[in-house]
Amino acid sequence: MTETWDTIADWYAELLRTGSPLNDFNRDTLLAHLPDELSGHQVLDLGCGEGIITRALAARGATAHGIDPSTRLIEHARTAGTPGPGTVSYAVDDGCVLGTVADHSVDWVTAGLSLNHVPDLDAALTAVRRVLTPRGALVLSVPHPCFEAPHASWTRLADGTHRRVVGDYLAEGFWRSADPRAVRRAGNRHRTLSGYLTALLRHGFTPETVDEPAPTAPVIAHQPRRAGLPPFLLIRARAPHDSPGPAG
Template sequence: MARPPCRYCTLIREHASGYKLRPARHALDTSFPRCDLHWRFVCGVCGKPRHFNGVAFCGRRQAFFCLACAAEHPADSRRFWGWTYSYRLRCPWQEGSHPTLDRLEFEGRHPWQLLPAWARTKRGMSPVEEIPDRWAFRVAPMKGITDEAVRQGWDDVAAWWVSRYTAKGDINREWVIDPAVLEILGNVKGRRILDAGCGTGYLARILAEAGASVDGIDVSAKQLEAARKDQAQETLEIRYRQGDLANLSPFRGGTFDIAVSNIVLQDVRRLREAVKEVYRVLRPGGRFVFSITHPAFEAPVPGTWVLEPADSERIEDRRGMIVDRYFDRVAVYWGPPGQFLAVGFHRPLRDYFEALHDAGFLVSRYEEPLPRAEALKRFPRYFRDMLRLPNFLIVEAVRPARR
């Protein structure tokens, strides 16, 4: 039985009539069957295969590397064939950047074009036929999930979690969430702040460097180990303790001027109790600023992107998002494939606002942060989707002053 032509070869031939059609050898049971040249290539840094349009080649190193291992990946807006851009990936081994393999093929500089022996031996191509999911998810009923399961989950993923962080947090916090959170917080010099769910302590350190006195609390002992290790190298006014946000009994009522909780509350099992406790430890007139993953669009409940082909790194290949089961209240186990999974919780947005109202807070501000221009320039693959749908939201709520 004859193999179908490679879908990418077919698309290219629509713009270059003399282009050779190659038989598809991979993804034959999908709408995007692909030839060897247009399959997946193995990164020389992380060892993982990735779609050819997210892989570049360093000639000096004679090695492929992927978008995830590049410090940045700005878009090259020169048109080629039917596409309006490609990526340039910052080289992990030397100064400069390199175009991805789709652009290299267009220019006749793909290593398989320049080195026929590489094409014959399929050098760099992944032999694995399966296209793995980018994230592993498991949905379960909320009932039966314990505080201990939440704590254990965050201890289990601590090593992977900490590895993703710099002094400015992970990529989403640095480029999307924190600029908006810090703008809302304003001048914190001389303020007593609770970092509720401090994790690695990176935000506590940012606030302390700005002149605040910070108490960080987190459920995970291993996350706090990382926080204390970094603090030992600095002289900042930060105190860390292990604990649950639903029980802030170590703190007296009215202790804090500000409480901040950065992408935490969606992972708190006893949400209402936690919000009441934050209200209690704030002084009258104190502010509670928190961010969460957006309940209307978070994956896998209720949002799932439709991506064709499933491993493409091109933004336009995300056809749209299917949103369903928004009103479900479920536990969501999540993490990288093959690693431990942490547990969080999907709730409709009204649950957060009801918790605030019932505790006595008045909501003073609501934001759905967008990536800044510099983020879009340096990391278009990660952030342009956020111009279509919000990934995060931020709320400022106030404990009313006594009259």
């Protein structure tokens, strides 16, 4: 059977709720690029999955709206509750369209490990720019393009240490992992680092921070081979003052 996010949703929700150091690390590093206090802020969580980041936004006081194309993941998100003092709402929606979100209605868009799944990055950024208020910001994380390229693997050296074999870095496009325990068995869209940055610039966004966070002790304990590599690329980019649409 070809896996989809709906078919792996129950497994994925259980993985996150029983403790996933990598996903916890992604949430925490992404949140580090947002204000500690989000009361009065409208935040869209694009590709929210089972709501791990949406709930954290509400815990900071945000009015958080999570969208995801997977009906089953949204069902899991709705059953997880709201930590408050903010609020959460969820909808099944396409990240390339954002049909449930009004123009200029959100101060922040978070996209934690989700833009690497959208089929059309330009369409997604057009939609994000449309829903952001002027000078609102997008905070995104993706698997680090340099080290999570299609078919990247590990090799063991004679001294017992491991090194990452990069894989097909320049081969942008859709690929699927053959590992039955991997999230990317449901598919992933690889883009180069320059692909993400130039797309943001093309749509008028101004990158404010670019981060390659070093893995924490829990991540290293869970996956010791990752000790020397950043698992994620994080970017915070500010929307322009003018009306939405791609830059000319």
